[in-house]
Amino acid sequence: MNTEFSLSSTLKDKIKSDQAHVAVVGLGYVGLPLALTVHEAGFQVTGVDLNSDRVAAINAGQRVITYLAEDRIATAVASGRFGASDDFAAIRAADIILICVPTPLDSAGDPDLAYVRKAGASLSAHLQPGQLVVLESTVWPGATQTVLRPLLENSGLSAGKDFFLGFSPEREDPGNAVHHTNTIPKIVGGDDPVTRDLLKTFYEKVVSQAVPVDSCAIAEAVKLVENTFRTVNIAYVNEMKVALDQMGIDIWDVIPAAATKPFGYMPFYPGPGIGGDCIPVSPVFLSWRARDVGSALPLVDLARSYTDTTPATIAQRIIADMSVKAGVAAAQARVLLLGVSYKKDIEDSRVSPAIAILRHLEAAGVTVHYHDPYFPVMPLTRDDPDLAGRQSIDLTAGALAGYDAVLVTTDHTHVDYALVAEHARLVFDSRNVFDGRGISIDRDKFTKV
Ligand SMILES: NC(=O)c1ccc[n+]([C@@H]2O[C@H](COP(=O)([O-])OP(=O)(O)OC[C@H]3O[C@@H](n4cnc5c(N)ncnc54)[C@H](O)[C@@H]3O)[C@@H](O)[C@H]2O)c1
Incomplete structure (x- = not known):
């Protein structure tokens, strides 16, 4: 033996x-x-x-x-x-x-x-x-x-x-x-x-x-191919959201209808960008290895870089709307982000698009606060050490009314969105929480981004 x-x-x-x-x-x-x-x-x-x-x-x-x-x-x-x-x-x-x-x-x-x-x-x-x-x-x-x-x-x-x-x-x-x-x-x-x-x-x-x-190499490739599929589809749906919006069509009305097709289509939903330790990273690993062996993944690279532009697009839209609708310049504006987690109902802010949006808004001079039940206080992290110690704002009618705009960045389950609908001055929704949950909101102050 x-x-x-x-x-x-x-x-x-x-x-x-x-x-x-x-x-x-x-x-x-x-x-x-x-x-x-x-x-x-x-x-x-x-x-x-x-x-x-x-x-x-x-x-x-x-x-x-x-x-x-x-x-x-x-x-x-x-x-x-x-x-x-x-x-x-x-x-x-x-x-x-x-x-x-x-x-x-x-x-x-x-x-x-x-x-x-x-x-x-x-x-x-x-x-x-x-x-x-x-x-x-x-x-x-x-x-x-x-x-x-x-x-x-x-x-x-x-x-x-x-x-x-x-x-x-x-x-x-x-x-x-x-x-x-x-x-x-x-x-x-x-x-x-x-x-x-x-x-x-x-x-x-x-x-x-x-x-x-x-x-081992096949198993390694399986993981990256799965995650990259998600990245490419998220880039696709976020790009589609912007173009359909220009045509006066809400992509959130399109996706559920498209998803009734029993083959050849699976729904992906738009949002503020991609986050976490996996979905943003896997396409880069795959593309890096492709170059390493003399190949290339231009479609994957484009999808990956497109997803990086989504937080900036949203931040610019908010700054423009606050100026046009409320006459508030970026340097005087106060914005509340609802959520810093990269996705709902978890306490993980790694590579969070919410933080990317916060950075874009602050770079333009906007004062930014956040509310997130999973982050009463921002911890010390590898990527965002300077945010450590910032505190979640209590969500009250008075607090909401004190911001020029509120942006839903993460669709956490236990957030009082009805209170937001009632008291916020301008509301931007990157997750479709208001229409998705049937919460009525004055359309004059509401924008899906
Ligand atoms: N988080 C996800 O959703 C997810 C999903 C699928 C795959 N992954 C992959 O799983 C892996 C781990 O991710 P994670 O989210 O659990 O990371 P994490 O940062 O949450 O945890 C990693 C842990 O490893 C410890 N650590 C670091 N170096 C060490 C060492 N040399 N010896 C012993 N401990 C060490 C850290 O202290 C930490 O507790 C990554 O490759 C990630 O891409 C993550």
């Missing part, structure tokens, strides 16, 4: 009997729900994160992500089979290691795999024979094998022989009330049949369906 077979069959037995110990590296929006889901599937789980405050909060059972069920972390910790650590030595005891660290763009707008590299280097110091390592962070096709693998092999162990290396893209949709980590089919890619078999065996214990593909 060769070593590789013996190691893989031992691990497979452990997985099948729920005896495998799983480590999740990176306990953010993706890693923490995944760690909880793996634990709830019956495995012992240790999360590893460099942020010791977060580790302490998780070990204290605190609900560190608000859309998670209130006692979910506390229940997991109380079981004695779920915990967190800021020490990479914790991965020595694991059989399976899932990596969920950030993969943003760098200051030049290129893929930044520094977090993956750092995690890989930290892991290599503790890697053990027979472990299965799975990268879940979004990366360009080829990165698992060419970037992560050499770092792990610095341990002296060989991938596919002494340990197993796979890629499984995260399809987490934070705040989605319908689809959860364990109900979303999971793509699993490995470069050899033994690794693929281990991946399938493990993930089928955790999620409703594991979908094996023949290499």
Whole structure:
């Protein structure tokens, strides 16, 4: 019996009997729900994160992500089979290691795999024979094998022989009330049949369906192709919104009718732009890798750059309308943004179009405040450290009347839009919340943007 077979069959037995110990590296929006889901599937789980405050909060059972069920972390910790650590030595005891660290763009707008590299280097110091390592962070096709693998092999162990290396893209949709980590089919890619078999065996214990593909690169490409599809379609619908508006047609009347076609069309909805750590980043990864191999994705590049123009278009429209309709110049204007999250009902402002709009308005001299139930105070973030400490305005009749304009940037569920309709002087809606929810509003002061 060769070593590789013996190691893989031992691990497979452990997985099948729920005896495998799983480590999740990176306990953010993706890693923490995944760690909880793996634990709830019956495995012992240790999360590893460099942020010791977060580790302490998780070990204290605190609900560190608000859309998670209130006692979910506390229940997991109380079981004695779920915990967190800021020490990479914790991965020595694991059989399976899932990596969920950030993969943003760098200051030049290129893929930044520094977090993956750092995690890989930290892991290599503790890697053990027979472990299965799975990268879940979004990366360009080829990165698992060419970037992560050499770092792990610095341990002296060989991938596919002494340990197993796979890629499984995260399809987490934070705040989605319908689809959860364990109900979303999971793509699993490995470069050899033994690794693929281990991946399938493990993930089928955790999620409703594991979908094996023949290499890490295919799995990496699946994720980017999915996300880029969204980016291109969002650019398309936002461009269409502007042109139809000029024709006197409201795109929000067009989309539901078009969506009655049972084939060949799926609805995408306009908004203030794209945001989050995924949809804006994935097309850039794909395009960067295409150039790297001597190809190009001009359509994707155009869609991606078009989406960047949407916040400025909206800001300019508001400034122009305040001047024409209310005679207020930008330098004297006060605008309230409803929402800083990049999408509804979550506390995540990364790459938020609301913040891009805020920046455009402030650059033109406008005084900008915000209301967001998920951000009573703006935290210190990687991209917008200067916004830290700003506070959400209480939404009262008096406060609303004190602004020249109110713009709906995020369609959070629990915001009193009827109060806004009644008391705001000018209202701009980038999410169709008023018509979409049947809230009547004086059309003279209302504009969809
Ligand atoms: N947020 C989403 O909706 C989403 C959806 C699908 C995929 N993704 C992808 O998943 C990956 C993770 O994203 P996220 O939103 O969870 O990020 P995040 O910023 O919420 O969390 C990342 C966590 O990793 C920790 N970390 C960073 N470097 C580390 C290291 N070297 N060792 C240990 N811990 C480290 C950070 O402290 C943080 O807690 C990214 O590649 C992202 O593109 C995100």
